[in-house]
Amino acid sequence: MILELKNKFENLSPEEMMIARWKHEQRKDDRRLLSAIDVNMGAELYPGLAIFFAKMVLGNPAKTFYPLIDPTISLTWLYCNGCQLCPTKSSLKFKLNHYEVSNSIKGKNVACDDKMCSMIDKNSMEQECSDNICKYSMEYVFGGAMTAGNVVSDTLLINTVTGNNQTSPVFTDFVFGCGFDQYNGLENSDWAFDGSLGVGMSNLSMLSQLIASKHVKKNTWSHCFKRESKGGTMAFGEVEMQKEMKMTPLVPDSEMYKVTVVNFSIGGKPIAVDDEQETLIDISSAYNYFPDTIYTAILTEIQNAFQNLKFTQPDPFSCFLYNNGRIDDDFPVITYTFKGGVELKLSPNQYIFERSADEWCLAIINSNKKTLKNYFIITESALMGRLVVYNVGKKKIGWTDYDCECHEQSRLISHMKY
Structure with missing residues (x-):
């Protein structure tokens, strides 16, 4: 799965860019290839720096979301439609999309007896149930930012590698968090994306779910970021190297x-x-x-x-x-x-x-x-x-x-x- 990178904010002065980027760091502190798959990526550009985000296409009818890529968490989560503590706009100058499970014919709340719900307790998150809906509460490592909501499932559009360097679109089931409440920074509009794409090491991560669905064979992912923060790619699966990598x-x-x-x-x-x-x-x-x-x-x-x-x-x-x-x-x-x-x-x-x-x-x-x-x-x-x-x-x-x-x-x- 490959994520193509883009950039924005080229019109800020170097000083404005550096200070704004530092504010993003502070916000984090206050909140917290048999490659079979291609995913598009983007980047918010600062001098020599970028905030990398993924392009995710979910649901039927399909809707596009742009979550921040975060290796410090495993469960992907998106801001949920109707949430009380969520940003309504982003200082990144693009429209925020909130996920609504009822808008997709494939969207559903994950039940309490679902095996994916049982993994919540095992992965540094709190899990509870209400009306047979699995719920999550997750605190970030850096400074206590928190997201909480329902665990949901919907179809994820992915591009699988079919041979001859070609890709083919495929839908697969994907479990993620639908965040109704965010605290300690995640509820603010500064540097808000549509949520976070978790690539940490647990069975809840996107990579683990793609392996479980047999869309990826090797438990490996990679990225290649261009210099000057001008984009790049990210892949799920094994990349064959010409020489062995240390x-x-x-x-x-x-x-x-x-x-x-x-x-x-x-x-x-x-x-x-x-x-x-x-x-x-x-x-x-x-x-x-x-x-x-x-x-x-x-x-x-x-x-x-x-x-x-x-x-x-x-x-x-x-x-x-x-x-x-x-x-x-x-x-x-x-x-x-x-x-x-x-x-x-x-x-x-x-x-x-x-x-x-x-x-x-x-x-x-x-x-x-x-x-x-x-x-x-x-x-x-x-x-x-x-x-x-x-x-x-x-x-x-x-x-x-x-x-x-x-x-x-x-x-x-x-x-x-x-």
Whole structure:
């Protein structure tokens, strides 16, 4: 399943974009390929950053929804028609769509004795029943945002790979949440999408449901985000690589995608990290987070290399003036090393952004104020220009540099393994 990316908000100034994007981060804190399937994706664009969302077609008659892609949750949910605590508009300048189960001839509430209802209790969510309707209540990891409503089922339109790099539309049953009540940020119009597409690791995720319906054979999904946040693709199923991809194990017993950093350096200089330093991979966030000691060390190393550089106090970014050369040529590369020897390098243009003429900002955040205090959090800005493979079945993740800019859906489909 491939998700095509688009972008908006190209007319905002760099400063407006950075601050607006930070407000989205704050909202998150306050709320919380045998590829058989193609899905369309989009992106809200900021300088070097994007908020990735999926195009989902549900119901009969069909209706299109645009949920935010979120790997920190498993159950997909949409704002429900008639909900009292839901945004009615979005600052993203597109119309919000609320789901109405009675508008689809295939739509129905999930009964309390349905096996999908029984999974709610097993997946970090509360489940209850009323009038034989399965209900859910889910709290986000970051800061306590909550969504609650009915568990529903409807038909999902997917594009299955049929051979010769072609796709064919197919309908499949899909279970998701119909959110009547949202709290602690999700009820606001700022940065509102139609809901969230859950790609976490549980039997409730879209990937798990596609496997159960035999539309996908391998418990794997991937994404390839173009540089400069100009779009990209996402696929459910196994992608056949020309050479073996190095992978690092996922931290066990977690629905989220966590890996372990064993070494860290800036400009080739090692910086000590804690033993078994857990790192969250979260493409629903934009700015990369660092533990306090690492964040401070990054600023110190840059200041040591550029003696005349003066940083502003973080608000939320530390900024500086620089007009003596090219940022990408002059500033150091940041390197993470994970278990298994897998490396991830951040070039300067992935962690430094131009705010105005000759004014630059470090687009990195100190994680001492996050719910996951002193975590590394790797976000979409670190993963652009790379094919990232989440092998959920074997509990590992890997990436490789990839020309996401040039390939279209057909090129990625040509790498899908049957």
